[in-house]
Amino acid sequence: MKRFAVIDVETTGLGKTDRIVEIGLVLVDGQEIKQEWETLVNPLRDISNANIHGITAEVVSLAPTFNEIVDEIAYLLQGRILVAHNLPFDSRMLRAEFDRLGRHLDLGRGFCTLQATKEKLSTACLNYGISNEAAHRAVTDARATALLLGKIFREDGALVPVQIEGSSARRSTRIFARPASQKEQAPVQMTLQRAVRHVSINGCQGSLLSYMDGLCSVLADMQLTAEERLYLNDWARELSLTKEQQAQVHQTFIESVVDAANRDSFISDRERDQIEKIAQELGVEVNLPRSKATQVEFMPGIRVCFTGQVIDSQGNELSREELHSKALALGYIPVESVTKKKCDLVVAADKSSMSGKAKKARDYGISVISVQEFLALVKN
Secondary structure (H helix, E strand, O other), rough: OOOOEEEEEEEEOOOOOOOEEEEEEEEEEOOEEEEEEEEEOOOOOOOOOOHHHOOOOOOOOOOOOOOHHHHHHHHOOOOOEEEOOOOHHHHHHHHHHHHHHHOOOEOOEEHHHHHHHOOOHHHHEEEEEOOOOOOHHHHHHHHHHHHHHHHOOOOOOEEEOHHHHHHEEEOOOOOOOOOOOOOOOOOOOOOOOHOOOOOOOOOOOOOHHHHHHHHHOOOOOOOHHHHHHHHHHHHHHOOOOOHHHHHHHHHHHHHHHHHHHHOOOOOHHHHHHHHHHHHHHHHHOOOOOOOOOOOOOOOOEEEEEEEEOOOOOOOOEEOHHHHHHHHHHHOOOOOOOOOOOOOEEEEOOOOOOOOOHHHHHHHHEEEEHHHHHHHHHHHH
């Protein structure tokens, strides 16, 4: 019976000098989860990416340092096969923490669910019917990975368990975990995060896949800092990627973002600016599709269809009857459905709306405006 230790870490960043701020371990014997263990970790340094996982310096101020928990971690890992989603990254962060303390760590040969599925964790969980609502929390990501392992693992005689010197001396440790009931701090809501979540990584293999997964993490907010650029270059060198291979992954990433952003047949001006900016910073070219919508003339007689819940600037919900009355006051003709020949304009709660009516309008080349734009027409 195989004994696994499924690990996930949250970190101060993604570079070689970054530190672990949360670690989650799920111990699995065969296909049975035997134990879960987690703690926040005080990295004794700044946390530059709190927007990703919600762990701030204040949150970890009472947490133990890695030195205070290393014996417990060694005890839990000893003799087990290490498993992670993007094993090269979690292994690297774990090894770096042991190295700082002068502790010998032989990680053996573990199992990477990222390489096995060729999908990001969120996508793989969706495909295999696994719930992971509290993503970017170490123990929940580790638990999701453990459940994924149970669905995809096939016997592999080449796997080698972890060996750590001095791991038999278990020391009672102080841990400091985020309360299970704590509402997770959401990442900064950037316009294109919805697109990055759906980036396809199917076309990558081996080292390219590990690099792509790291690239998706770095660009979750569609911003590339100088520090993140250095990390990507270091990570590419560690994976022995050539400049051409690195550029190939960058191109694949940008093309996937464009495809994902355009799933609603609409790329806003802000999205367009962000995509072009990040493509330039990654050194790749991007061709953004233009909207098929014809410019509508706002004049009496145009046929308008409303979709979604509509809230005015005072926070009041406007009923469909009120909207129709406002449209009639402009001389517009309200219609209930979007058809190619009997609708000229769609008014949505959000111009980027992915409602059925808004998407159909874009497919037909019918203009879509926001309710704020429509109410501005009423005032004028």
